[in-house]
Amino acid sequence: MTVQQIIEKFNFSPLSLPCPEREVSGGYTGDLLSWVMGRASQDNAWITIMSNINIVAVASLSDVSVVILAEGVSADSGVLETAEQKGVNIVSSELPAFEIAVRIADSV
Amino acid sequence: MxxxxxxxxxxxxxxFVSAGQASVQVKKNLRELGLPPEIIRQVSIAMYEGEINMVIHAGGGVADVNVYEDRIVIILADTGPGIKDIELAMTEGYSTATDNVRSLGFGAGMGLPNMKRYTDEMTIESEVGKGTTITMCVYLK
Structure with missing residues (x-):
């Protein structure tokens, strides 16, 4: 399933979407950046409530296909501009991380 | 050779705003060289962890990435406070980061373990009060 399809299916809000056609192969949930770096796999959807600028570097380096900000968390415009430039997809959802993870798990 | x-x-x-820039640039450079994605991921994650460590603990430093025919060598050198007990610092979950750093999502005590996990060789030379040099190697075959 692509990032675009997941956005449409679950009504996520796209905040930065430079690569909508990227495949989502699974997911990882976590807010500690080094844990994410160490454990998330390439093409995962990364579900987090962390929204500072460092998520862009972590998402880019660990090569996840999309960052899903849970619980209605948003990111400031500087973060989103950087994400656009670096080719990092970021979406937002009002759902808690657990609920998002369940939906992603059922879809991929 | x-x-x-x-x-x-x-x-x-x-x-912390610019932290990771060097790693992201390395990733881009390695991609342009046509290296395999998994190698690029290993190198750039290991380097990012090292870069963040230099920002958190050492007030910055210098990073060199040398691409050989058969391996990539990453050398991270700083003149920070040094590591008192390297074995302890290598323990997953052990961290000396401040609350401020933790609130940004860092300081989970996974930096050095991740660097070891993602590279084939890693050596740490450190002297308290002088600084730390970490050399990591990722084989290309």
Missing amino acids: SEFLNFHFDVDGEN
Whole structure:
């Protein structure tokens, strides 16, 4: 399933979407950046409530296909501009991380 | 065999906004060289962890990435406080980061373990009060 399809299916809000056609192969949930770096796999959807600028570097380096900000968390415009430039997809959802993870798990 | 391609970066200390720039640039450079994605991921994650460590603990430093025919060598050098007990620092979950750093999502005590996890060789030379040099190697075959 692509990032675009997941956005449409679950009504996520796209905040930065430079690569909508990227495949989502699974997911990882976590807010500690080094844990994410160490454990998330390439093409995962990364579900987090962390929204500072460092998520862009972590998402880019660990090569996840999309960052899903849970619980209605948003990111400031500087973060989103950087994400656009670096080719990092970021979406937002009002759902808690657990609920998002369940939906992603059922879809991929 | 001694011929290699060098990428050199100055890592700005205490600047979390630009932290990771060198690693993201390395990722881009390695991609342009046509290296396998998994190798690029290993190198750039290991380097990012090292870069963040230099920002958190050492007030910055210098990073060199040398691409040889058969391996990539990453050398991270700082003149920070040094590591008192390297074995302890290598323990997953052990951290000396401040609450402020933790609130940004760092300081989970996974930096050095991740660097070891993602590289084939890693050596740490450190002297308290003088600084730390970490050398990591990722094989290309």
